[in-house]
Amino acid sequence: MTGTDIALPPVVDATTWEHRLQALRAREKAATRELDAIAAERRRLPMVEMPDYTLEGSDGPVRLADVFEGKSQLIVYNHMWFTGKEWQCPGCTGFTSQYTRLEFLDNYDARFVVVTQGPIEEALAYRQRVGNRMAWYSTANSPFGSDVGAPPDGGFAVNVFLRHGDTVYRTWYTAGRGTEQLSHSFALIDLLPYGRQEEWQDSPAGWPQSPTYSRWATSENIAALYGPLTHTDGPAS
Template sequence: MTANALPQIVDADTWQRQLDALRDREKAATRELDAIAAQRRRMPMVKMPDYSLEGEEGPVRLEDIFDGKSQLIVYNHMWFPGEEWQCGGCTGFTSQFTRLEFLDNYDARFVIVTQGPIDDALAYKRRVGNKMTWYSTANSPFGADVGAPSGGGFAVNVFLRDDDTVYRTWHTNGRGTEQLSHSFALIDLLPYGRQEEWQDSPEGWPQSPTYSRWATSQDIAAHYGLNS
């Protein structure tokens, strides 16, 4: 960052006019997100087979992962066999979710499912201080069937339960998960933004290679894990 990498200095009236113009775009984006959410609520659904996953207490059927709720959000966490430190993006993303009880009021639950063996997954959860409930699909085709095969990346899937029958209602991956994150929302408010090379920023703004400012799994463990 150079000494000249600063926003233009203007008078208060000019600043307010530009803020008002930006606010119009922000409101339009909010209305568009409302419309997208309305379309999402009208999505059809697909009936799921009767999967069996592994939880902290042993095998568990997919419908039982709902823990009595009717709606379930699943974050499919990337997993690399034999690695001490798993995906930094997944580790950082899921570390944000420490207080999920508010979902009780919406008859919903949010959990992690990973391709890692359950004992390894739970050990990693403790190492990095993760607070979510973890399940393993290592011995089940569930992960591959919902867009998160072994070595195939991460995803978010949403399910609806009607008695003992489970339906898949929504899926996203890649940058589609950003709406669920408060970290990017806060960073994007900053004058310098994410400071990544791909972003459209004024000349002279600090920019770094993509992901270079992201916390690593080791960073997360140092902040929140067993030895923090």
């Protein structure tokens, strides 16, 4: 599709545009209120006590309770890992590459980390290669990943935990498209007139559309953009 034959939204006068925008805004506001109600229900969920897991960190074995580093709340992104692969899941690699400034969670008594099934040495090497800034832990020698929906050679997940003393409780879990709410990438792309440009989306006739995932950055792309060989402020710390 060239610049001369690309499909365009219809052109209308400013009054008509404002009317259509306000009609859409009413639906957007209703969705915002529904998300508020969902968050309120999430705060009312019960929780389940977790065993005393031991993970592997950059400094060796660490109890799950100590992964909190003194905080009471913990968000864990369970990163997909495939044994022997140089480049891991591009979706997980791209998702976690968004998080470069997480210090604001300190004000909420919370921490956000990555946990993967990969051996800790390989996981930390991959983290360095793709320029990731988050703290990584390995559950390769622990059933933790399998117990929270992210088994070996399995999918990704987000889990949230609450610590009371040395006891850890699981409070929330999601996977698949449930993780989109934690990403700014799709939120920005969905604002664009052409959206994600993926075949499954409901778009007007003539809108550019491509196979699902085809526009996503590869892990190699992410490493080239953010990895230590090109990153201006030094390697991941």
